[in-house]
Amino acid sequence: MKKILLAALVSLFVLGFSLAPVRAEEGKPIKIAVVDIQSLLKNSKGAQSIESQLATIRKDFQAEVEKEEKALRDAEKAILEQKDKLSEAEFKAKAGEFQKKVAEGQKKIQERKGKLDKALATAVGKLRGEIVKIVADIGAKDKLDLVVARTDVVIVSKDLDITAKVLERIDAELSSITITVE
Numbered sequence: 771m772k773k774i775l776l777a778a779l780v781s782l783f784v785l786g787f788s789l790a791p792v793r794a795e796e797g798k799p800i801k802i803a804v805v806d807i808q809s810l811l812k813n814s815k816g817a818q819s820i821e822s823q824l825a826t827i828r829k830d831f832q833a834e835v836e837k838e839e840k841a842l843r844d845a846e847k848a849i850l851e852q853k854d855k856l857s858e859a860e861f862k863a864k865a866g867e868f869q870k871k872v873a874e875g876q877k878k879i880q881e882r883k884g885k886l887d888k889a890l891a892t893a894v895g896k897l898r899g900e901i902v903k904i905v906a907d908i909g910a911k912d913k914l915d916l917v918v919a920r921t922d923v924v925i926v927s928k929d930l931d932i933t934a935k936v937l938e939r940i941d942a943e944l945s946s947i948t949i950t951v952e
Contacts (some may be wrong), residue, residue: 801913805905806920806933807898814937816897819946824890827951831882838875845871889951896947897940904939908932 811817849864856864909917912932920926920933 800915802916802918802930803909803912803914803932804918804920804923804926804930805901805936806931807901808921809933810901810937810940811894811897814897814901815941815945816900816947817894820890820893820897820949823949827886827949831886834882835879838879842868842872842875885951889949893947893949897944900944901936901940904936904943905932908935908939 845868849861849868852864853861905917908914917932920931
């Protein structure tokens with residue numbers, strides 16, 4: 771058992787020293803850059819326009835939901851006030867109609883929420899796509915061999931970070947993105 775462990779350790783040791791620094795071509799080091807996609811999705815003008823629109827849409831959506839809830843509470847109150855004046859069959863019928871309205875309202879809210887989520891995903895996808903295009907363009911112009919997302923890197927020199935350069939371009943080229951809810 772000790773021999774197997776020793777052989778494995780020696781193999782790892784030899785393998786570690788045999789790996790030379792990765793090079794794109796013989797004698798030429800690889801040019802690497804790092805970009806913080808999450809920061810761009812949060813701090814760019816396009817992302818801020820999405821967030822601003824989303825806040826307005828959510829506020830309007832919440833007002834619509836509250837209006838619907840109030841209408842349902844009023845309808846429920848009216849039915850309960852009539853309970854003593856109606857026969858049991860009539861009351862059950864009105865209660866059944868009310869439950870249908872509640873179910874329809876919930877369905878309408880869920881559909882609206884789904885459409886909002888889809889519109890948001892589309893807008894963020896557009897922003898993300900533009901970020902990728904700009905990173906690719908910067909990579910080609912700067913002759914970068916590899917661009918890595920910041921989330922995949924633990925430690926990086928600030929000299930390798932192109933996030934600010936990408937942010938400047940994305941803000942100039944895509945300062946706002948419209949959220950379209952169907």
